[in-house]
Amino acid sequence: MIRKEDLRIIIREQHEQLHGEQDIVQRKIFNDPDLSGSQAIVITGVRRSGKSTYLHQLMQKSGDFYFLTFEDIRLTGFEAEDFMKVEEVFLEEFGEKEFFFFDEIQNIPEWELYIRQKLDAKKHVALTGSNARLLSRELGTHLTGRHLDYEIFPFSYSEYLDYTKSAPSLNSFQEYFTNGGFPEFLKQKRTEYLQHLLEDILIRDIAVRHGIRNIRVLKEMVVYLLSNLGKEFSFQMLRRNFDLGAASTVIDYISFLEDSYLLFTIPKFDYSLKKQAYNPKKIYAVDNGLSIVNSLSFSSDFGRMLENLVFITLRRKTKAIYYFKGKRECDFVIKERGSITAVIQVCYQINGDNKSREIDGLTEAVRFFGLDEGLLLTMNEEDILKVDGLTIRLLPVWKWIG
Numbered sequence: 001m002i003r004k005e006d007l008r009i010i011i012r013e014q015h016e017q018l019h020g021e022q023d024i025v026q027r028k029i030f031n032d033p034d035l036s037g038s039q040a041i042v043i044t045g046v047r048r049s050g051k052s053t054y055l056h057q058l059m060q061k062s063g064d065f066y067f068l069t070f071e072d073i074r075l076t077g078f079e080a081e082d083f084m085k086v087e088e089v090f091l092e093e094f095g096e097k098e099f100f101f102f103d104e105i106q107n108i109p110e111w112e113l114y115i116r117q118k119l120d121a122k123k124h125v126a127l128t129g130s131n132a133r134l135l136s137r138e139l140g141t142h143l144t145g146r147h148l149d150y151e152i153f154p155f156s157y158s159e160y161l162d163y164t165k166s167a168p169s170l171n172s173f174q175e176y177f178t179n180g181g182f183p184e185f186l187k188q189k190r191t192e193y194l195q196h197l198l199e200d201i202l203i204r205d206i207a208v209r210h211g212i213r214n215i216r217v218l219k220e221m222v223v224y225l226l227s228n229l230g231k232e233f234s235f236q237m238l239r240r241n242f243d244l245g246a247a248s249t250v251i252d253y254i255s256f257l258e259d260s261y262l263l264f265t266i267p268k269f270d271y272s273l274k275k276q277a278y279n280p281k282k283i284y285a286v287d288n289g290l291s292i293v294n295s296l297s298f299s300s301d302f303g304r305m306l307e308n309l310v311f312i313t314l315r316r317k318t319k320a321i322y323y324f325k326g327k328r329e330c331d332f333v334i335k336e337r338g339s340i341t342a343v344i345q346v347c348y349q350i351n352g353d354n355k356s357r358e359i360d361g362l363t364e365a366v367r368f369f370g371l372d373e374g375l376l377l378t379m380n381e382e383d384i385l386k387v388d389g390l391t392i393r394l395l396p397v398w399k400w401i402g
Contacts, residue, residue, distance in 0.1 A: 045152035069103035155181030173398035180289025328361035
């Protein structure tokens, strides 16, 4: 519990800081939310990816709002009853407002009950959080059908260009390719920042929240996964490699990593959902820069770096992503409205050693799904190939990425 006058000081200071922030890159997400609607706007994403910035953009659009961020260490110990004190301070300091904005709310007990109360009172609410599972659990229990979800990722290539005031080109893409899109890292260019960010995610967003005691093993597993992006793994293999007692522990760890938006898994495509669940999965990360700084070998494999970046771009738009494996492999299979609509292969550079393997894997997937063409993304090659009646389009990622 926190004293009302302490809350007043915190709220005043946070509002003053808001007005002092000027140089903000406008974040872009699909289907910007309607603030005047009757549903809560819920913004999730990895720590430090720009959720707060996007929340500020929404505040600017509303023009008339209350705001509180729970990232403030002085709010440690905030309890559900303190929301009433916050509302009293809001009213006393700023008068009656229609819009409520809360940043990183997921750690506050019973926050969803207060949000439901605001919605019942016909107020408009937007909030952010860094943990998909914690948010979805409370939202599903108390706010079913009364919220709209939006995801924020580190800068896309177009946002990177806006931030760096650069033009689309191979050179600017190569910089984005290795630096990634975490805004603060692009400002500092200090690798320590990305190392500390990973530490924060693992400790604050995972270990503390889920009561993980063996933090060393968790860190070792994450470094291993970051060093093997784009590769297949199984829960049993990770259990053996890290001497964990049961595969269920590995499953929990992976789900925690996905809930924090640090890592993502995609399944091998299969029409049988049971087989799909048991087949090996592939692992990808939220950002190339974060992965390069915190891995052992990822930065030496340009092909996997490009593949990871393509995955991130696809993941911004859809969760229905698979990989294909028959006689050959195809990196990405995209499903929309119940049908496979695209197959994509990623290769840093096509040459005599890999051309047959890459194209054969792509054409096998094209035929398997009854499509007319496949997309082969490269670092800087553009062409159209005809292979046994099928069309294979080669395109540089920096042109495809939009």
